[in-house]
Amino acid sequence: MENVKQNNSRNALLFIIGLGIIIGVIVPIVPQLVWAVSHRWAFPDLLPEAMSGRAWKYIANPNSKVLSATLNSLVIAICVTVISILVGVPAGKALGMYKFKAKGAIELIILSPSIIPPLAVTMGMQVIFIRMGLSDTIFGVILVHLIPTIPYMTVSMAGVFANYDPAYEEQARSLGAGTVKTFFLITLPTIFPGIVTGAMFAFLISWGQYILTIIIGGGRVITLPLLLFSFASSGDFTLTSALSIIFLLPSIIILVITSKYLSGQSSGMGGFGNI
């Protein structure tokens, strides 16, 4: 009896949360979906006067910059994600699992970019980047996107490793697994959910970055948010809506993946399993 009651209240809670997500996330997208395929949509009308594929034709046109901006965004976000993983995983392991001298100071240094507004840091960096010839380049934009993503990745991996019991690795070794097999069969599956979550958010941080990109990219490195912003200020709702849909796509994909992935038992021995 007790159990049934608990289940009921839990289901109700889940329902309310689900409803909240639908209202907060999905409803605002609906008008955009409509806008993206409409010709004209005046205020009191419930539906647009006429439909049109104009926006999508424009987007598909190779001269429109949309494809190249999307590609830029994608390349930058992927590079940023990969570098964040490569730096964040070992750094998170060190912070989460080991005690060492000056750990507090190092923690502070890693976290400082996310405490100080990135804009302030970037203004200063721009000068240096110009001198080094890094401003106005994709490489420079990638570097500057790392300012918010590396601390994020490091802190979230530190959380994963703080819950991680290295005795699992010892157990595997004593059962006959060498270091390589131990890493792939034991360590990786354990921390993988943590890496995936961290990586997805690092990707999104980079993907949505506007200010850092425009300062360091100097208007030459055009990414999707930059394009979106210029269309939005030009007042072309149809095109803006179509672009926002492309812009939203990764977030939606990631939302679906995370909700599936993190609600299961896949969080393994450490990671989010204990949180």
Next chain:
Amino acid sequence: MTNISLRNLTKVYEGTKEPAVENFNLEIEPGELVAFLGPSGCGKTTTLKMIAGLHSVTGGDVLFNGERVNDIKPENREVVMVYQNYLLFPYMNIAENVGFGLKMRHVPKDEIARRVDEILKLVKLEGYGPRKPNQMSGGQKQRVALARALIIRPKILLLDEPLSNLDAHLRDEMRELILTIHKEFDVTTVFVTHDQEEAVLLADRIALIFEGKLQQFSRSEDFYERPASKRIADFFGNANYIAGEKKDNKVATALGTFAVREDLKVPDGRVTLIIRPESIELGKNGENSFETKIARRIYMGTYIRYRIDMDGAFWDVVGDPHYNVDYDEDKTAGFTLPKNKIWLLEGDK
């Protein structure tokens, strides 16, 4: 079968000054079941991990059958350690967990399946193969961990506190299982415990460890009858002490002179006389008897316990379980210290 020798084995953890394990010397016979016994933090796990190769040694050697294995990696030692908290790999099912060691040894799949079934039967978990670890109880997990270790037929089995996470009933069962397994597999086994009763019940010999130092390594009877120090005597049940002066197999104390066995290898001079509460006889039975006051009479249900006044100190005496003799509090009564139950330590501190 494998013998284990520890020679001057020492471990100092990085960043610490005090050694966690200091100058261990120990010979474990092939097929022996040995307990590492000691209070929390005394270095039991550290020693196990050095035998398993999971921790490097700071000094000294680990030898298997006379061969130094210090530099052999854990995966090549054929030594399996079973942890107190089971450490079943959560994303593998029970069969995959148990078969892990065989998979690492590239045993063909169908043979792994057959041997997994076989060993699950042995630990009474037939048919549990497809379950996930989080669907198992603590006792079941412990048996899976044991099966996972035994399936590779290790040279040495190391069990770190195998019983301490189990409730009393399961503990009895697990104890039986460990004994059965030890017999069946003939594997040299070391298990860790801080429960002296458990060590006595299971082990052929016990290594008692205090603060990283091996105190005594012997059969459990010796800890009761021939403890190497007061502290050891106290760790194994109750003990009564009185200081005295030994001369020619006699010890003169404040309460009289007691005769002791001739074969005690303690030189004449200041000594501490030790006797267990249950070894003291009620009544004056000839040699080594004396009279003293009963300070307290404590009814224990199955027997009576007396506290007797020994020149300012108090001794415990286990009374007659049949109540044929029953002394009253504050009365004087006679007691006898049987000569062959008296043990002596050098010095009177």
